[in-house]
Amino acid sequence: MVSGHVYIAVSLDGFIARSDGNLDWLMKQPTQGEDYGYDAFMASVDGLVMGRGSYEKVLTFGEWPYAKPVIVLSRTLTQRDIREDLVDKVRLSDASPKQIMQGLAEEGWQRVYVDGGRVIQSFLRDGLISDMTLTRIPVLLGSGISLFGSLDDDIDLRHLKTKSYPSGLVHSTYEVVGDDGASEAL
Ligand SMILES: NC(=O)c1ccc[n+]([C@@H]2O[C@H](COP(=O)([O-])OP(=O)(O)OC[C@H]3O[C@@H](n4cnc5c(N)ncnc54)[C@H](OP(=O)(O)O)[C@@H]3O)[C@@H](O)[C@H]2O)c1
Numbered sequence: 001m002v003s004g005h006v007y008i009a010v011s012l013d014g015f016i017a018r019s020d021g022n023l024d025w026l027m028k029q030p031t032q033g034e035d036y037g038y039d040a041f042m043a044s045v046d047g048l049v050m051g052r053g054s055y056e057k058v059l060t061f062g063e064w065p066y067a068k069p070v071i072v073l074s075r076t077l078t079q080r081d082i083r084e085d086l087v088d089k090v091r092l093s094d095a096s097p098k099q100i101m102q103g104l105a106e107e108g109w110q111r112v113y114v115d116g117g118r119v120i121q122s123f124l125r126d127g128l129i130s131d132m133t134l135t136r137i138p139v140l141l142g143s144g145i146s147l148f149g150s151l152d153d154d155i156d157l158r159h160l161k162t163k164s165y166p167s168g169l170v171h172s173t174y175e176v177v178g179d180d181g182a183s184e185a186l
Helices: 038-044 052-060 097-106 117-125
Strands: 003-010 015-017 046-053 068-071 090-093 110-115 130-138 159-166 170-175
Touching: 003 038, 003 117, 038 090, 046 052, 046 097, 046 117, 052 068, 052 117, 068 097, 097 117, 110 117, 110 130
Parallel strands: 003 110, 003 130, 046 068, 046 110, 068 090
Antiparallel strands: 003 015, 130 170, 159 170
16 A cells, blocks of 8 residues: 655645745745654655656755655656766656556555645546645745646545644645545555
8 A cells, every 4th residue: 555645835825836946935934943744744754756846946955855765757857867976865757656656555665755746736636645734835926836736526635634833834734535535545
């Protein structure tokens, strides 16, 4: 059994980055020593699956922030494009979301952190996300890269919990409700 989990910060109007990928609005938020559950969430997953867009943004941070294995989804990058110091930490895949999750299940992964707007959208469409934790940032950006996109059918969610912080950040977790009332998992 492997399941997909989202943990992402989003502006109040639904954007995860400015149109050019800039995260200045997020980086300037005061953390006040609070990690908003990030360390516990990271400890709960076996690794990450992220899109090329997110991977390329993380590379601009300088130091690689992940201790766990990362699968980067791309149909354009090749393994030779992976930075030398990351070859043991990052794997590329051009497989479909279902194939990736099937492969990770066979490797013994149980919980996958799915990251990147378009990648989250495609995993949601394929019923591969079990829950989503959104940290809403009190800012309106007006435009940018959307967390969510168009859907053929509604995706029902069950609200599990919400916590608001003195900083103004609001942290909510939703379970994705499958057709049979249960979260989807492979
Ligand atoms: N606010 C936050 O917490 C947060 C978190 C994560 C990311 N971000 C930001 O979000 C931005 C990136 O998001 P994004 O939506 O532009 O890109 P993304 O989802 O990270 O990556 C999309 C790319 O992944 C590749 N891909 C391969 N298989 C795919 C599939 N099945 N579905 C979708 N994509 C697939 C494609 O690259 P190829 O063209 O190479 O095939 C596609 O262009 C960055 O600016 C990042 O900083 C913000």
